[in-house]
Amino acid sequence: MNYQLLFVLSFVLFVVGMIGVAMRRNVIIVLVSLELMLNAVNILFVSASKYLHTLDGQVFVIMVITIAAAEAAIALALVVRLFRTMGMVKIDDLKRLKW
Amino acid sequence: MISHVLIAIISVLLVAAYLAAVLAGNPVYSALSMGIAFFLTALLFVLLGAPFLAAVQVIIYVGAMLVLFLFIVMMFDLNKSSLTPVRFKPSTILSYFLIMLVLLTGFFVARSVVRMPSGFAITGFGSARNIGFNLMHYYLLPFELASFVLLVGVFGAIAFIKNRRGT
Structure with missing residues (x-):
């Protein structure tokens, strides 16, 4: 089993998600990229768990999934609020928060 | 040995699904590509000796979170110009059939x-x-704290959505 490939894979996936968070302007796509970053970390945890023959990594994946679920609920509630009050889902329009 | 080949194939498909999700112009396509990426991750978990996590991945991510994202996207007025009407060309149907055959x-x-x-x-x-x-x-202790985080998340989501003038 080539574990280095799996580790490199998760790094690559994390960076792709990070690019999405940094570059995209649509709030929904930014949140999707955030979930994808967490998923890349899950892949790293599971492959490290198999590499070390311990279950701790898989237990941590459950924790990460819990946090991801809570984060998605909060963030999507924020998006709904944003759309109701401002009528848009573009991040650029949030500049009025600065003053 | 064959599982190594499968892992390599799934890795390539995962990168492609991630790129499709990040670079998609339409949020619906982005969310659907995210669902494909989660399915592929579940396959990877099975091959890496984590069958329970694969089931959890499909149930929570694909079953709950993807539906939540699609719900939110559908609630908003999408940019009408970015939506193209559905065309059922024979080549499209044939390509979907081929994809099903390959799967x-x-x-x-x-x-x-x-x-x-x-x-x-x-x-x-x-x-x-x-x-x-x-x-x-x-x-x-982390398990209990995670349940507490979920509780706070539910409260926060309700507090954000709730109108100030009651209900």
């Missing part, structure tokens, strides 16, 4: 080649029993 052959090849020991998902390395034992014995 089916992949499924049968994988099932005949990758041999999971019987009862692996019940008593094996990454089974629900072992993970539950670890969770309840060594990670009891």
